[in-house]
Amino acid sequence: MTSDIRSAQSAPDTSRISISAHYTGYVWYRHGLSEQQFVTPAGRFAALALAPVNAFLRLVAGADIDTFLLQRHQVIDHLLTELIEKEGVTQVVEIAAGLSPRGYRLRQRFPHIRYLEADLPAMAARKAQLLATLETGPEHQVYACNILQPEGPESIHSLLNKLNPVEKTVIVTEGLVNYFELPVIRAVWSRIASGLKRFSGGYYVTDLYPDFADHPSYRYVKFAQKLVGFFTRGQWPLHYPSDDAIHAGFRQDGFSHTEVHDPAGFYDTLALPRARTRTLVRLIRADVNDD
Template identity: 40%
Template structure:
């Protein structure tokens, strides 16, 4: 039977791997780990070790830790602006970020709306509830980034769950490289428009780039093929240069945009680095008040 191209739920398998990686690196809670995540992690571990230690290229584990810690930090910097903060995370998977963010900012008036496709959202809500990790102001709900209307659309979820008078942060992690650029740009336009209607705010995302160095460039091909086989679709490396990412965000309605490289934050955040240049970039895009 032909696969429905609007059903992107198979990408969810990669969320199990990332969840186990967050846990193995002290960034998560055991309740958010799964057997498939553990199995994938163990199978991949020797290859990651070889990539990191023998070839010197940025392996997926290092890449994931770099992006996760840097995004957490940029969110914490936004919280320092003083206003009550609300976060909407799209495609949250089994990421611990919502729980950890609210734990770090429990003395602030912070809210966190985590969203994913129905199966993943229901699974995560059950796990968080069972472990007693769902505190007041922490909401799990369904959102499909491809839905242009209806209760699972970005606009209706925002209308239902976001409050006026807050600094609004929208976050996507490990999402945009699974979709072609026109789909990503359509989503970015909608996020910019939601942030405008909220009186301004911040969008944060990670983006995987094509390595410039020969060996890393050659090795990324088999890595991508494995991820594509697991996720049941193609991966997309969107921008040849950081300035292209900034131009694209500006064209989608963001007023200012910055691109962060792990190398720039390695010292203050104690980020792991490999011998070759990192391939992840964190995009920080603001819609003004």
């Protein structure tokens, strides 16, 4: 109990980031990937405020914010679907779920899976209320979790304790990891990897925006970086300069196998919106399983 209180006091408050969930939640809705219940006035307002920025980016970079959000969202959905259908995953833990409709949609398609959503306490409470209106059922739950808590009731460890270790399990994070400096998020990745080892199969899926300094639209990436930082009152650092560096980092953090996916590889199969230049986001599927 004492250690819970100590860790609760020491983890930084990153709730300033939560505003971004309102915007992404609205993007999923306006592209037909969500339900009206997931839309908030703040999301609608952010979409209006960002409309000129999106128009500018389409003109100069051939893709706007929605393009990259949709690419990551749809490829993550695809990777999770494969894990459920081909690997037999039955437990999904979506950390920093925000106003994502993923749990609601996946459970409609795969009613046998258990789905835990987690976010900072205020966002988790809001999401729980929202899901209650959709009557999502007892196998779909929402918990407060702060990824920066190494231990205690709001830690990743505590979240995983709610699950059955015999079942294959995937943790997913979307739109989260680039809000933290690399050493901070690597400590989280290490905790995710060690936490997943208790399951009969343990997987992790995430998006990641790397630091591709030679990208033709790099100056617009730096612009987007400042924009996200402005809205969320913090930094939005890019991580790793190459796919090879991502592989090496994930291995060091405790994952046995890592796949790094470029959304362009799914242009023909998933009907993704296309960017005129090279893509900017990577989707990662890693696991902690033996060969």
